[in-house]
Amino acid sequence: MIFHVDMDAFFASVEQMDNPELKGLCVVVGGSSKRGVVAAASYEARKFGVYSAMPVFMARQKCPSLIIISPRMSRYKELSLKIMGVLNNFTPVVEPVSVDEAYLDLSGCERLYDSQVAAGMAIKKAIFKAVKLNSSVGIGPNKFLAKIASDFDKPDGLTIIRPEEVANFIESLPVRKVPGVGQKTCKELTLMNVRTLGDVKQLSPDILMQRLGKYGRRLFELSQGIDKSPVIPFSQTKSISSEVTLPENTTDKISLQKLLLKQAQEVGRQLRKHNFKAKIITIKLKNDKFKQITRRITLKSATQSSEIIYHEACCLLQNQQLTRKLRLIGLGASGLLPADTPVQIDLFDEPQAKQGKWQKVEKTVDSICDRFGKGTVKPGTLWNLTKKGDKL
Ligand SMILES: [Mg+2]
16 A cells, blocks of 8 residues: 655645744745745635635735745755655655655555554654644555545545545546646546546547547546556655865866865765765866866775765866866765665775775764864865865
C-alpha cells in the first residue's frame, strides 16, 4: 500500500501558526499585485469560495474580510525539510511532490505497525509533533488512489481505500479531480460528455487516445484504478557546489587556486556533513565576456575529502589555458553516493592511506568549526584571503 501525505492549506496554516492573531480568520497567501493569485487559502476563507490559483482580486470580492499575506518561501521550505525528515524516519522510500506533499511506500514495514491505518495515524502524529501543523493522509493500492484518498476527508483526514473499495471510490470521481487533468483536458472531456471516471470507463481506450493523445491511455487505466508508477525516492541533494564572482577579473592561477582551496573546503565540509561522497569534480570558469566553460573529472573512487577535491580541481584549472580574464570561478561535486558505500581499495596506490589520514584531520577540523564557528581552523594559505571579510 502507498501513502500520500498532504499538509492542510500549508502556507496559510504556517502563517496562522506564526501569527496567532490570524487564527480563525480568512487568510490567503498570495501576490498582492493586480495580477496576484492565491497560493493557499485558509479553511475559513474556503468557506467563502476562495481557492488556490484564483486571482486575488476575485478572492477579495468573494470574501471582503480577506487578509492577504505575502509568501515567505524560506519559512515554508524550512518546515518542509522538517516534514520530509519526519517521513524519512518511516521509510527511505519517500517521493516529495512539492513542499507540502509526498508519497511513501511502506512495503516491507508492515510488521512495524498494527495496521495501515495505525501507520497513517503515526505519520500524522509525528508530523504534528515536529511542526505543529495538521496533515491529511491517504492510503491506497497505488499512488493515484493514495492521492484521491488524502483529498477525501481534508483537513486532518485519514482515509484508506482498500482494493475491494476501489471501484466505488472512483466511479463518481469528477475528472477535474484526477491528477494530470488540466483545464484543456477537462474542456475536451466535457465536450465528450464525460464528467466522472465512471464515464471514462465506458469509453474505449482508442477513442480516449484519439481525443487526448497519450494521456488518453493513462486516463483509461486510472478509470480502472490502475496506476503502475512507482514511488521514486528523490535524493534532495544531487550536487554540492560553491562559486564566487571575483573581486576583480584575473588570469592569475595562484590566486584562482586559493579560491578553489576555499571552495574545496566548503564543498568537502558539506559532503561530510550530509554523509555523501562525490564521484565527479567539476570546475566552472566564466570569463569577462560572460562565456562559461566547465571541466570535469570522474574519480576512480568517490571522495568527501576537501584535500582530494582541491587537488583534482587544481589539475583541471592547470590544464586550462586562460586566454581571457576570469570573472567567476566555481567548484562542484556531483555523482553523490552515501558515504558508507564500500570503496575498492587499491593495493598499490599509496594515496589511499593518505586519504585515510586526511579524513581524520578533516573530521577534527569540522568538529572544531562546528563548535567555535566557521573558519576557526583553515589552511594557512587562506589566512589573508578571508581576513578581508569579503564573501570569497
Ligand atoms: Mg497541501
